[in-house]
Amino acid sequence: GPRLQGKTAIITGAASGIGAATATLFAEHGASLVLADVVEEALAAVAAKAEEKGAKVVYKTTDVSDEEQVKALVDLALETYGQIDVLCNNAGITGDFTDMNSEDQENWKKVLAVNLIGPVLLTKYAAPHMKEKGCGSIVNTASVAGIRAGAGSNAYSASKAALINFTKTAACDLGSFNVRVNAVCPGLIETGMTKMVFDYARDTGKEAKLGSRCEMKRYGLPHEIAFAILFLASDESSYVTGQHLAVDGGNTAS
Numbered sequence: 001g002p003r004l005q006g007k008t009a010i011i012t013g014a015a016s017g018i019g020a021a022t023a024t025l026f027a028e029h030g031a032s033l034v035l036a037d038v039v040e041e042a043l044a045a046v047a048a049k050a051e052e053k054g055a056k057v058v059y060k061t062t063d064v065s066d067e068e069q070v071k072a073l074v075d076l077a078l079e080t081y082g083q084i085d086v087l088c089n090n091a092g093i094t095g096d097f098t099d100m101n102s103e104d105q106e107n108w109k110k111v112l113a114v115n116l117i118g119p120v121l122l123t124k125y126a127a128p129h130m131k132e133k134g135c136g137s138i139v140n141t142a143s144v145a146g147i148r149a150g151a152g153s154n155a156y157s158a159s160k161a162a163l164i165n166f167t168k169t170a171a172c173d174l175g176s177f178n179v180r181v182n183a184v185c186p187g188l189i190e191t192g193m194t195k196m197v198f199d200y201a202r203d204t205g206k207e208a209k210l211g212s213r214c215e216m217k218r219y220g221l222p223h224e225i226a227f228a229i230l231f232l233a234s235d236e237s238s239y240v241t242g243q244h245l246a247v248d249g250g251n252t253a254s
């Protein structure tokens with residue numbers, strides 16, 4: 001049966017990839033949605049698809065690193081539905097992958113602003129309402145890069161490691177209010193973010209390499225992450241908090 005019936009969920013980065021798959025899946029499971037992204041047209045298309053599934057949907061272009069815009073998004077959720085049950089902090093950027101010596105400060109600031117401060121701001125404005133209601137679930141999309149680093153992705157890896165730690169401190173702060181905070185850590189997933197990697201691999205006949213870093217020897221698809229997010233968002237995970245769940249085909253198993 002539907003697993004989010006009667007619940008309201010905010011999803012950031014909902015215009016593409018994992019966020020779009022999560023929006024569609026949540027709609028199928030009875031949630032009312034507040035979708036946010038910096039890209040308006042694609043966001044509207046995802047909202048329309050969720051509406052076709054019978055969900056109530058509002059959407060708003062929002063840069064998660066901008067405090068005023070985040071506040072306005074949370075206000076929209078409360079004005080529309082009067083409650084926030086689920087917050088999916090999913091928006092993220094890779095920034096430039098460079099070697100350590102050429103990492104410039106603007107790249108660090110931008111990546112940390114979106115990947116770390118974004119979830120911090122959303123939590124700041126949404127959590128008080130969850131505390132007041134006495135229930136809620138926050139699901140942060142981190143990465144295997146936050147568990148195991150790789151050369152050339154200093155800012156991205158650091159932002160995701162910090163997000164995992166923030167997930168745990170937030171879980172400690174909010175646990176006694178029955179507000180749970182968890183993270184999913186995707187491995188390599190085919191989305192807008194990784195399009196260049198996939199295009200390059202396909203163009204050069206190296207598609208098999210896309211799965212080579214994990215035990216299952218294949219890359220993942222957005223819905224495989226969305227199902228993990230659904231579990232953590234729903235009451236099925238009612239005793240799970242402060243955790244980070246790798247959904248990575250075994251990438252971090254060895």
Ligand code: NAD
Pocket residue numbers: 012013014015016017018019036037038039062063064065090091092093094114141142143144145185186187188189190191192193194
């Ligand atoms: P994606 O690029 O398809 O989707 C990310 C969305 O976030 C985009 O629609 C983008 O416009 C939006 N976004 C970017 N900056 C934003 C901002 N400041 N405010 C609001 N929205 C913003 O990529 P995806 O792979 O679906 O990424 C979703 C999450 O998954 C990200 O946090 C990413 O770091 C994480 N992740 C992805 C992979 C992968 O292999 N694709 C692996 C591990 C983690």
